[in-house]
Amino acid sequence: MLYIIGLGLGDERDITLRGLEAVRSCDKVYVEAYTSLLSFGLASDGLSRMEKLYGKDIVVADREMVEEHADAILREATDSNVAFLVVGDPFGATTHTDLVVRAKKIGLEVRVIHNASVMNAIGICGLQLYRYGETVSIPFFTDTWRPDSFYPKIHRNRQLGLHTLCLLDIRVKEPSLESLCRGKKCYEPPRYMQIHTAINQLLEIEESNGKSAYDAETKCVGIARLGYEDQKIVAGSMKDLLDVDFGLPLHCLVIVGETHPVEEEMLDFYSIKSING
């Protein structure tokens, strides 16, 4: 049996009782590093805290390991119980569909244990979940690569009066250009896009496309460390949010569409003006 278990947002105590029971029934426990490093990794003792609370040794499986050794992990699960822990929900922002497809192809029983992910926890900012359009991702620009595929999607959402959740780029364990050239494995330090970088990129793309999908006065909500005890939520114009220090990752951004009165009331509590007195 392969269990794919969502850990939710926050720390090791955000697992569900059902998830904990499953982990404790397993012979082998993996935790996906790609995203988990982001939250648990912020506390340097994240892994050992998990191992202590769950009562199991946990193997950190980074993206490379999962891609290269998925078959071995699945083989283990054919004659024992294996848990694969995932930050958020197993089918949240990052997908584990591929692992499930592989497992099902060899007739392996898969059980998924759900948890919160950014896709629903974002509701805390007060904008109704059913009023969101398509979600977009904002990738880090480089000197030569400034992709804008998010732009027409945001434009459409705005024309329809819908909110847009922008997921901001994460670069963890990216091979360095030098290492690619030399055939050795060296990695760039991890990078997490901050809200002000995302807004600057958004404004640059608006300027080059010029369709008035949004501008510096467009109302947004910036959210840092969603679901953590020290999460920070600030509502204001793009221009206003450029100056807010949101602190440690992860950051995400919502571009606000048309709002109902109860949405307005919630945004008021997070407004940069009410926060700054």
Next chain:
Amino acid sequence: MLYIIGLGLGDERDITLRGLEAVRSCDKVYVEAYTSLLSFGLASDGLSRMEKLYGKDIVVADREMVEEHADAILREATDSNVAFLVVGDPFGATTHTDLVVRAKKIGLEVRVIHNASVMNAIGICGLQLYRYGETVSIPFFTDTWRPDSFYPKIHRNRQLGLHTLCLLDIRVKEPSLESLCRGKKCYEPPRYMQIHTAINQLLEIEESNGKSAYDAETKCVGIARLGYEDQKIVAGSMKDLLDVDFGLPLHCLVIVGETHPVEEEMLDFYSIKSING
């Protein structure tokens, strides 16, 4: 302090460790009946199982009670810890924004503990969450009221190649027409829309609008009891799904947009054809 705690989908064991800790620290615990009856209520001993596991007496707060006595609940929370338990995520399909707004208005500290909701757990059907457009609700038609506000939304999503999550109507503790006339409180028996009813209504509205947003051959995924141990997921055309017995509530329906290969592979596992051999 007011805690608003998501219970997730399934049963009492889907609470998170953080949520359980919070419940146990509270002097008074309410559970919202409007949605909770749907899942925990299916097992007649749902409430007592929760009380036993959480180690607290729990007051069932139906919609009427919350609307009429919100101020009293909030007053209790000003000088003690009060938990308000909610099926799914506090800001999932059903919103608790209003309670939070009222609490914040009187300066009450509110802590939200997230969990899975239909809005992210739907990812299990294999369609990527970021490829969904606006979510729609399908209300029960009556002889004289056949609202179709979902139709243009589905139409737009389909034109953009996006998937559409359809939330199906729930009628719990609706005053009966007779009771409204006599001024006494009597209630209709609860009703939960089934997938075949939703599809019949969708096809009726397509026929009267005639814009070819979808038809009987359009691929859909029907999901019953999402997140429960006996959940049922079947992919097929609207016409095919009309004949599937999905069993007990809750049901929901996804109208499939354009698909990527890995989405196709997952849908194949749930296909009505592969299930029926």
